Amino acid sequence: MKFYSTKNAAEAFSLRDAVLKGLPDDKGLFLPEQVPVLPGSFFLSLQSKTLSEVAVEVSTAFLKGDVPEEDILRIATDAINFEAPLVKIGGKTAMLELFHGPTLAFKDFGARFMARLIAWLVKDSKQKTTILVATSGDTGSAVANGFYGVEGIDVVILYPSGMVSPLQEKQLTTLGKNITALEIKGTFDDCQRMVKEAFVDPELKSRRSLTSANSINISRLIPQSFYYFHAYAQTEPGTPVVFSVPSGNFGNLTAGILAKKMGLPVRKFVASTNANAIVPAYLQSGNFNPAPSVQTISNAMDVGNPSNFERLLQLHDRSVERMRKEISGYSFSDEQTREKMKAEYRSSGYILDPHGAVGLLGMEQYAVENGEDFFGIVLETAHPAKFKEVVEETLQIALPLPPALAEAASRKKNSVPLSKDFQKLKEFLLR
Ligand SMILES: *Cc1c(COP(=O)(O)O)cnc(C)c1O
Numbered sequence: 001m002k003f004y005s006t007k008n009a010a011e012a013f014s015l016r017d018a019v020l021k022g023l024p025d026d027k028g029l030f031l032p033e034q035v036p037v038l039p040g041s042f043f044l045s046l047q048s049k050t051l052s053e054v055a056v057e058v059s060t061a062f063l064k065g066d067v068p069e070e071d072i073l074r075i076a077t078d079a080i081n082f083e084a085p086l087v088k089i090g091g092k093t094a095m096l097e098l099f100h101g102p103t104l105a106f107k108d109f110g111a112r113f114m115a116r117l118i119a120w121l122v123k124d125s126k127q128k129t130t131i132l133v134a135t136s137g138d139t140g141s142a143v144a145n146g147f148y149g150v151e152g153i154d155v156v157i158l159y160p161s162g163m164v165s166p167l168q169e170k171q172l173t174t175l176g177k178n179i180t181a182l183e184i185k186g187t188f189d190d191c192q193r194m195v196k197e198a199f200v201d202p203e204l205k206s207r208r209s210l211t212s213a214n215s216i217n218i219s220r221l222i223p224q225s226f227y228y229f230h231a232y233a234q235t236e237p238g239t240p241v242v243f244s245v246p247s248g249n250f251g252n253l254t255a256g257i258l259a260k261k262m263g264l265p266v267r268k269f270v271a272s273t274n275a276n277a278i279v280p281a282y283l284q285s286g287n288f289n290p291a292p293s294v295q296t297i298s299n300a301m302d303v304g305n306p307s308n309f310e311r312l313l314q315l316h317d318r319s320v321e322r323m324r325k326e327i328s329g330y331s332f333s334d335e336q337t338r339e340k341m342k343a344e345y346r347s348s349g350y351i352l353d354p355h356g357a358v359g360l361l362g363m364e365q366y367a368v369e370n371g372e373d374f375f376g377i378v379l380e381t382a383h384p385a386k387f388k389e390v391v392e393e394t395l396q397i398a399l400p401l402p403p404a405l406a407e408a409a410s411r412k413k414n415s416v417p418l419s420k421d422f423q424k425l426k427e428f429l430l431r
Helices: 015-021 040-044 051-063 069-079 107-121 138-147 166-173 188-200 202-207 218-224 226-233 251-261 278-285 309-315 320-326 334-348 354-370 384-395 403-410 422-430
Strands: 003-005 008-013 030-032 086-088 093-097 129-134 153-160 179-185 209-212 241-246 268-273 327-331 375-380 416-419
Touching: 003 015, 008 015, 015 107, 015 218, 030 218, 030 309, 051 069, 051 218, 051 226, 069 107, 093 226, 093 354, 107 138, 107 153, 107 218, 129 138, 129 188, 138 153, 138 166, 138 179, 153 166, 153 188, 153 422, 166 179, 166 403, 179 188, 188 202, 188 209, 188 422, 202 422, 218 226, 218 251, 226 241, 226 251, 226 375, 241 251, 241 354, 251 268, 251 309, 268 278, 268 354, 278 309, 278 320, 278 327, 320 327, 327 354, 334 354, 334 384, 354 375, 354 384, 416 422
Parallel strands: 093 375, 129 153, 129 209, 153 179, 179 416, 241 268, 241 375, 268 327
Antiparallel strands: 003 008, 003 030, 086 093
16 A cells, blocks of 8 residues: 655555554654545444454454455454443433453554554664654653554653643553653743654664654554454444544544544544534534643643644545535534533443543434434543543542552652753663
8 A cells, every 4th residue: 555645646655655654744643645445345244343344354454455454363463452442421422432452542553553553664674673652641641552562672752841731641651561651841832842853863863763653654544443343342233423533633533533424324423622622613614723732631632833734634635625524523622521521420420531522412412403314423532530630539439449440550650851952862762
């Protein structure tokens, strides 16, 4: 399969280039030249397939010809070794729980798959590969967990000291093995700048094999399409399906659009956002106006310039009318989010995390405007315990930590303190 940059359709990139580069030099984003359409036989037997079987078949459609089939099988089944149950919360609505992976958020799908694919791509290189990643919290732990114990790869995470939650810090700093956490005396922006400088430093480039595992890597979108198929398979045949996707950088929603292009019959996608309403506003007005991000209680979606918008636009022939046919968009305040969490807890007992609550609000708004002749699937992107303070305060309940989080919380933090000076990072990497 060949890939192209959204800024230049003329040049073709191999899977290896697209995945190891992460970003094209022209600042576009990689997309497949042709999204593979899955055969009718795949859909006929979809209902009897496990998530892991879906993962293997969809991965094979993207990777065959570049990766031997037995390696695709291993990459996909090792990466997706947890479930994504569809939990009904009403007659016609269900939550698709994407938080049963090791870091309890849907980012495990993308990060674990990307890690195994990168490990396969660099397996014959004589040098160890170092993955450099800057994080403001969740991405770092998903990426670190994804690469944990993967042979031939070292992971160096930069995070801003004192600016991630205590639990997030434990998740980042207690893994050990091939994972090192650098605690930077600076902000997330400083961490990101240092990583960017590392990638253009000639000496580092010649002496170390550095790769980025950034959030817009195309290899993260492929596995994020798996659960759309799997969820659809669990609905009543014949009833149209609508997906509501709580969105920030819009990777998850882009993966849904890819699933539809692969042949999944989805009636509509709902882009549900918090106060960072850039895409819903675009769908209204046709104008894309990025803005500084606003802080909310669904903070993993506090994005003022959604990086995957460029892909969404390209996948709809850069036309707002075409995008409107596929996607409806709504945004909600923190107050509405808290009210939804409370109302749902009262009516069904289901504990929503703030992101899932935004998703459910979007689904309900869509039904108000379009009628209710469909089955609604809301992506529940994180375990509520990841947002323990907000959930406990809103619902007035005590939320126990799931075992994986409790275990991380009990371990001893192990970080390398570093100033925000790039030279210090360079010395560290050359040591
Ligand atoms: C990252 C994240 C999102 C947003 O996903 P995008 O693909 O960036 O739109 C939503 N919820 C949670 C819990 C997240 O971690």
